[in-house]
Amino acid sequence: MSHRLFSLVGKTAVVTGAGANGGIGHAIALGLAQAGAQLAVSDIDAAGLRRTSEELEALGCEYLEVPGDSAVPAAVEALFAEVDGRFGKLDILVNVPFVFPSRERPHEVSLETWNRMFAVNVTGYFLCVRQALPRMLERGGSIINIGSNAGVSALGRGAFAYSCTKGAIHMMTRELAVEYAGAGIRTNAILPAQTMTPGLQQHLQDPVFRATVLPRIVGGLPKGRLMAPAELVGAAVFLASDAAAGVNGVLLPVDGGNLALNASGTYR
Numbered sequence: 197m198s199h200r201l202f203s204l205v206g207k208t209a210v211v212t213g214a215g216a217n218g219g220i221g222h223a224i225a226l227g228l229a230q231a232g233a234q235l236a237v238s239d240i241d242a243a244g245l246r247r248t249s250e251e252l253e254a255l256g257c258e259y260l261e262v263p264g265d266s267a268v269p270a271a272v273e274a275l276f277a278e279v280d281g282r283f284g285k286l287d288i289l290v291n292v293p294f295v296f297p298s299r300e301r302p303h304e305v306s307l308e309t310w311n312r313m314f315a316v317n318v319t320g321y322f323l324c325v326r327q328a329l330p331r332m333l334e335r336g337g338s339i340i341n342i343g344s345n346a347g348v349s350a351l352g353r354g355a356f357a358y359s360c361t362k363g364a365i366h367m368m369t370r371e372l373a374v375e376y377a378g379a380g381i382r383t384n385a386i387l388p389a390q391t392m393t394p395g396l397q398q399h400l401q402d403p404v405f406r407a408t409v410l411p412r413i414v415g416g417l418p419k420g421r422l423m424a425p426a427e428l429v430g431a432a433v434f435l436a437s438d439a440a441a442g443v444n445g446v447l448l449p450v451d452g453g454n455l456a457l458n459a460s461g462t463y464r
């Protein structure tokens with residue numbers, strides 16, 4: 197077995213949702229770059245994306261920075277057109293963005309919130325996949341969706357709409373894996389557990405969340421602490437690389453043992 201199997205030298209990747217400094221997409225973008233990939237990074241947060249690009253530049257990575265809303269078809273088309281113009285090919289797509297504006301009980305979720313969450317968390321992934329697949333049909337490729345432990349078992353606490361979007365992403369992953377296996381296009385999902393990112397920090401601003409929910413979260417993480425974005429990177433590099441040539445349709449928990457722990461179990 198050679199480390200070359202894990203190399204991404206010569207491969208071109210698109211990473212959406214790469215603009216949150218300290219976020220999972222940001223960590224994965226830098227990790228793919230360190231493994232040798234050339235990158236197009238995108239995010240609705242143009243200022244955050246600029247900071248990610250500066251870090252890619254410091255790594256000596258060949259990159260393309262395309263701010264935009266991944267839930268808007270024209271913006272997604274423009275992103276992939278820029279990839280064509282700059283790199284002329286695509287090997288890897290990593291779908292990361294999500295919105296989870298506030299915790300709301302199922303009967304309190306407005307149709308507007310539900311639709312926006314599905315637009316970003318599901319339709320945005322579909323729009324990128326729809327652009328990526330034709331570009332991968334001739335040469336194969338790797339699509340990586342960021343799912344969640346919330347798409348596997350229920351979180352409660354007003355995560356209803358979010359969890360539904362993640363469940364949809366898990367099925368999107370499996371359907372794509374089956375449909376395109378013969379074309380050499382692998383689709384897998386990484387399922388993080390609660391990870392310290394700007395997205396989670398937003399919820400930690402709420403004193404009630406900190407006092408009541410955070411201890412429950414940590415109680416479900418056998419390491420006794422939140423995950424760190426850096427802990428997600430190795431799985432992404434692996435799934436993107438030829439080392440994962442036979443890995444397709446997998447929902448890979450990268451959760452420190454969260455899903456392994458029975459809801460009634462304890463780690464001490």
Ligand SMILES: NC(=O)c1ccc[n+]([C@@H]2O[C@H](COP(=O)([O-])OP(=O)(O)OC[C@H]3O[C@@H](n4cnc5c(N)ncnc54)[C@H](O)[C@@H]3O)[C@@H](O)[C@H]2O)c1
Nearest residue numbers: 213215216219220240265266293294344390391393394395
């Ligand atoms: N952090 C966690 O605890 C955790 C746990 C399980 C799964 N996840 C998943 O991991 C992924 C990343 O989460 P994170 O916590 O790193 O988030 P984050 O908030 O740190 O980063 C998400 C990024 O998505 C971007 N984004 C939002 N809407 C967008 C849009 N319409 N178009 C383009 N970009 C958009 C944001 O600007 C941000 O840069 C998400 O899919 C999330 O569901 C996170």
